[in-house]
Amino acid sequence: MSTHTNTDAAGSRNAGNPIVEQRIALAMTINGERYDLKVMPTATLLDVIRDELGLTGAKKGCDMGGCGACTVLVAGRRIASCLALAASFSEADVTTIEGVGSADRLHPMQAAFMRHDALQCGYCTPGQILSAIALLSENPRSIEEIREGMSGNLCRCGAYTNIIAAIAEVAGR
Amino acid sequence: MSGSSFEYSRATDLDDALAKGGRCNATFLAGGTDLLQLWKSGLAAPQNVVDISHLPLADISRDGDTLVLGALARLSDVSAHPDVKTHHPMICEAILASASAQVRNMASVGGNLLQRTRCPYFRDRALACNKRDPGAGCGARHGENRHAALFGSAAGCVATHASDLAVALAAFDTEITVRSTIGERRLTLQELYPLPSATAASDSSLAAGDMITAIRIHRASRFAPRSIYLKIRDRASFEFAVVSVAAALRVEDGLIAEARLAAGGIAPLPWRLRGSEAALIGRAPTEPAFLAAGEQAIEGARPLEKNTFKIPLLRNAVVRALQSVRGGS
Ligand SMILES: Cc1cc2nc3c(=O)[nH]c(=O)nc-3n(C[C@H](O)[C@H](O)[C@H](O)COP(=O)(O)OP(=O)(O)OC[C@H]3O[C@@H](n4cnc5c(N)ncnc54)[C@H](O)[C@@H]3O)c2cc1C
Numbered sequence A: 001m002s003t004h005t006n007t008d009a010a011g012s013r014n015a016g017n018p019i020v021e022q023r024i025a026l027a028m029t030i031n032g033e034r035y036d037l038k039v040m041p042t043a044t045l046l047d048v049i050r051d052e053l054g055l056t057g058a059k060k061g062c063d064m065g066g067c068g069a070c071t072v073l074v075a076g077r078r079i080a081s082c083l084a085l086a087a088s089f090s091e092a093d094v095t096t097i098e099g100v101g102s103a104d105r106l107h108p109m110q111a112a113f114m115r116h117d118a119l120q121c122g123y124c125t126p127g128q129i130l131s132a133i134a135l136l137s138e139n140p141r142s143i144e145e146i147r148e149g150m151s152g153n154l155c156r157c158g159a160y161t162n163i164i165a166a167i168a169e170v171a172g173r
Numbered sequence B: 001m002s003g004s005s006f007e008y009s010r011a012t013d014l015d016d017a018l019a020k021g022g023r024c025n026a027t028f029l030a031g032g033t034d035l036l037q038l039w040k041s042g043l044a045a046p047q048n049v050v051d052i053s054h055l056p057l058a059d060i061s062r063d064g065d066t067l068v069l070g071a072l073a074r075l076s077d078v079s080a081h082p083d084v085k086t087h088h089p090m091i092c093e094a095i096l097a098s099a100s101a102q103v104r105n106m107a108s109v110g111g112n113l114l115q116r117t118r119c120p121y122f123r124d125r126a127l128a129c130n131k132r133d134p135g136a137g138c139g140a141r142h143g144e145n146r147h148a149a150l151f152g153s154a155a156g157c158v159a160t161h162a163s164d165l166a167v168a169l170a171a172f173d174t175e176i177t178v179r180s181t182i183g184e185r186r187l188t189l190q191e192l193y194p195l196p197s198a199t200a201a202s203d204s205s206l207a208a209g210d211m212i213t214a215i216r217i218h219r220a221s222r223f224a225p226r227s228i229y230l231k232i233r234d235r236a237s238f239e240f241a242v243v244s245v246a247a248a249l250r251v252e253d254g255l256i257a258e259a260r261l262a263a264g265g266i267a268p269l270p271w272r273l274r275g276s277e278a279a280l281i282g283r284a285p286t287e288p289a290f291l292a293a294g295e296q297a298i299e300g301a302r303p304l305e306k307n308t309f310k311i312p313l314l315r316n317a318v319v320r321a322l323q324s325v326r327g328g329s
């Protein structure tokens, strides 16, 4: 397994900046790969994933915990990465949509989203799929529980009916 | 959107956390779900963020008939805990009606009790707010005050308390353990949430550097068969309460022997409905007693221009909550 760092990119970005900001060293596993990172104390996990690592599947919708577009899994549990301070997540095991399935081997949830046409613009979809995968491990017993369990993921296009149908199929409900 | 810069440090143990948290301009970070919102909005500008989220204060246990929640226990872990589900179902209901699964996986119970008000004027620095800037005036009082309180407001602030969990805890005998560099003390929930001062600058009685370490809920399991957290919101899920009611009854020989009622969304603190409780004691758990409790709940309400609808809503929510628990589970 290779180890990645972000210090080169960060170093050049800060070049010529007279104010020395605190940088926090942290190690994380992201999609099974080990990363040794240096992050700003103020960086959110979402910012690190997108801007430092270039994993742009997680979206910055509201940046306030209210839309679910930034959903990632930490140790299999879904969180809103926009409200997560990256520095607090050292040693965390993070999964983003880039770590789920692949083009020729889709995750069953991804395949179900395609079969059910569970998206329009696709902006909310990475968050929806990660959230739905985490919901499966919470064992939703009914459509009602799936709907409630997915209430943290908004879809501006209103693809809700098909999203719920896709999840229900995978959940066997 | 981003807030001011700060230094981050991770507390290595409780004493380290208390020492670091006691410095000026330090703020504890637990789940960060409210702190990061406040910081991004420019409402919190700590110089030192002290990360307490890795301290071993997340245990959920029972000590006799006392439920002990470590302050750092996640909302999702509390609501999924078998003991809480069995003996304290109302606490589960209040948590599961809070925020979203994503937020509940991050948020701690201690942080939940200390979240700031959701008054939209408070949350937007462009608007006038006494709570945020003492003396600036209260934009809500004569402005958009649909969300405002009916009870307990200070002269300068009509905001409500936002926590659902706090309302459930207010119905029971709840004790909060607080540590600081000076030592440990235990507060009742009423002591944690006193009636606000004139500008209502803070939402709790804690001082800077005070850390909640545990929440204890005493002798509440007897209410498990007849309890409910009823939350009325503007949308079916993932929304703060317009009005909420925590209701618990104990029925003996066909009569109400004990009643606990608290309401949310209507006061600057979780609002115990003692008048309603008194109206129920010794009566059959039927409509006449429930209606009397509903009427008592709205006694003395002081509405503003746009929130008078909350008066019948509160009355009816009390009645509905009681109707749904009367049969027991
Ligand atoms: C989108 C969204 C929707 C929400 N909806 C609801 C809802 O419907 N109902 C509801 O009740 N809540 C709701 N919330 C609020 C949420 O429950 C709280 O933000 C959360 O519980 C706070 O816990 P935390 O651990 O993240 O606290 P943090 O954000 O880490 O801390 C909050 C505050 O408490 C302080 N603090 C934290 N822990 C301690 C401690 N142990 N001792 C002393 N000080 C401490 C921090 O310094 C900070 O000032 C919502 C939040 C979001 C983002």
Ligand code: SF4
Binding pocket: B117, B119, B120, B121, B122, B128, B129, B130, B131, B132, B137, B138, B139, B140, B141, B156, B157, B158, B159, B200
């Ligand atoms: S009600 Fe309180 S929090 Fe809201 S604007 Fe008025 S002073 Fe600020």
Ligand code: FES
Binding pocket: A059, A060, A061, A062, A063, A064, A065, A066, A067, A068, A069, A070, A071, A080, A081, A082, A083
């Ligand atoms: S971007 Fe995180 S919840 Fe909206």
Ligand code: FES
Binding pocket: A118, A119, A120, A121, A122, A123, A124, A125, A154, A155, A156, A157, A158, A159
């Ligand atoms: S598909 Fe467009 S936001 Fe959901």
